[in-house]
Amino acid sequence: xxxxxxxxxxxxxxxxxxxxxxxxxxxxxxxxxxxxxxxxxxxxxxxxxxxxxxxxxxxxxxxxxxxxxxxxxxxxxxxxxxxxxxxxxxxxxxxxxxxxxxxxxxxxxxxxxxxxxxxxxxxxxxxxxxxxxxxxxxxxxxxxxxxxxxxxxxxxxxxxxxxxxxxxxxxxxxxxxxxxxxxxxxxxxxxxxxxxxxxxxxxxxxxxxxxxxxxxxxx
Ligand code: ADP
Ligand code: ADP
Ligand code: ZN
Numbered sequence: 001x002x003x004x005x006x007x008x009x010x011x012x013x014x015x016x017x018x019x020x021x022x023x024x025x026x027x028x029x030x031x032x033x034x035x036x037x038x039x040x041x042x043x044x045x046x047x048x049x050x051x052x053x054x055x056x057x058x059x060x061x062x063x064x065x066x067x068x069x070x071x072x073x074x075x076x077x078x079x080x081x082x083x084x085x086x087x088x089x090x091x092x093x094x095x096x097x098x099x100x101x102x103x104x105x106x107x108x109x110x111x112x113x114x115x116x117x118x119x120x121x122x123x124x125x126x127x128x129x130x131x132x133x134x135x136x137x138x139x140x141x142x143x144x145x146x147x148x149x150x151x152x153x154x155x156x157x158x159x160x161x162x163x164x165x166x167x168x169x170x171x172x173x174x175x176x177x178x179x180x181x182x183x184x185x186x187x188x189x190x191x192x193x194x195x196x197x198x199x200x201x202x203x204x205x206x207x208x209x210x211x212x213x214x215x216x217x218x219x
């Protein structure tokens with residue numbers, strides 16, 4: 001069983017690579033962003049607050065996201081988890097370590113996907129996803145084969161995220177550098193950090209991640 005974290009700024013390609021790993025290796029994808037987007041449609045007071053915070057580009061409280069992850073870990077008996085967009089703070093990283101330990105598991109690799117800010121603006125402004133199956137597309141780098149139709153499931157329900165705009169991205173990037181990038185040092189110190197070039201083509205990034213997984217398994 002292999003547990004990994006995909007670490008990188010918004011638009012680095014975490015979701016894209018996580019979906020491939022699910023398909024190719026049967027791992028379970030845990031995205032706190034996806035969980036929070038689901039929570040915001042629940043019509044509860046909590047959902048309304050979460051929506052406001054997300055649209056601004058700020059981080060949701062540690063308490064809420066740790067609670068979501070704890071629930072998922074308790075309910076799944078997986079062949080390995082991919083943590084995508086979690087942890088985003090040192091408190092979340094500590095909490096994840098404790099949760100894994102409690103269930104007799106450990107972290108095998110933290111994969112930092114390195115991409116520069118200029119590319120992120122391009123990535124985020126062209127991103128759209130399938131509302132039915134979650135497949136991730138891009139206007140230029142990964143368009144659908146038929147205009148307006150999902151390649152994977154045939155749905156025409158293609159959506160753009162409310163927070164994928166220039167203003168919110170600015171806040172999200174600042175939050176990343178202030179609160180999340182210290183995790184790179186944290187996991188480097190723990191000996192768990194691997195870095196891949198997130199600017200490479202999607203297939204090349206997938207290969208680099210596969211290499212890391214093979215390395216982590218044999219260590
Ligand atoms: P991206 O794929 O662009 O990095 P995500 O889908 O991971 O974005 O997250 C979208 C938003 O959800 C974040 O901007 C933040 O408001 C909230 N969020 C997601 N994960 C976390 C987390 N671990 N801690 C706090 N807030 C989170
Ligand atoms: P994250 O989950 O890290 O926020 P996504 O996987 O949603 O990132 O990718 C952001 C956007 O960039 C999407 O539109 C996706 O299709 C595109 N993308 C992802 N990886 C690459 C890549 N290696 N090269 C070019 N575009 C990419
Ligand atoms: Zn689809």
